[in-house]
Amino acid sequence: MNEISLADIINSALLLVTAFGVLAALWQIRVGARSQRATFLKDLYMQLRSDPAVVEAFYKIEYNEFEYGEDFHGSELEPKMDRLLTLIDLVCEMRAQRIMTKREMGFFEYSFGRVAQDQSVRAYLTYLNNFCTENRLQKKPFAAFQAYAQLK
Incomplete structure (x- = not known):
């Protein structure tokens, strides 16, 4: 039972x-x-x-006040611009690794788009890419941002 x-x-x-x-x-x-x-x-x-450095660099781009030229290298703006691009590159790398979703990237879309479309930023990135090629460096600076924005 x-x-x-x-x-x-x-x-x-x-x-x-x-x-x-x-x-x-x-x-x-x-x-x-x-x-x-x-x-x-x-x-x-x-x-x-x-972040004061990031904000200053972004607003130079936003208001079309950033002009890339020979006087840019070694200027007070160069490390600020690099800081902005580094932050953007970090976020883009997280998206590339699928740590961030497409929806989450929407929060950054306007800012990243403004930076990616700026002709002086493009000229600076071209300079950096050429420098890396000439010096046989494998990884291009801000590669994740360039890939995300399709700047290569």
């Missing part, structure tokens, strides 16, 4: 409680991960908008 003992009932109840606990833990991990991701994206976006 198949009788259900008290031990069977207790074991079944414990199994249900354990399963519920695992599901609750998985849900909590997912909520925590989404929250961390949102914070990470906000921090990236805020760096683009609040």
Whole structure:
């Protein structure tokens, strides 16, 4: 005869409680991960908008005040422009590695588009690419950004 003992009932109840606990833990991990991701994206976006060097370089581009020429190298603007391009390149590399989604990249679309379309930025990147080629360096500077913006 198949009788259900008290031990069977207790074991079944414990199994249900354990399963519920695992599901609750998985849900909590997912909520925590989404929250961390949102914070990470906000921090990236805020760096683009609040880092003084990045903001200055971006607004030079935004207001068509950036002119690439021989006097650019060694200027106060060069490290600021490099900082802006480095930040953009980092975000583009995360997209290339599928760490960021296409939707998440939408937050950066306008800014990155403005930088990518700027003729002086293109001239600077061309100079850097040529420098790397002439010196037999394998990796081009800001390669992820150039690939994302299809500047190669």
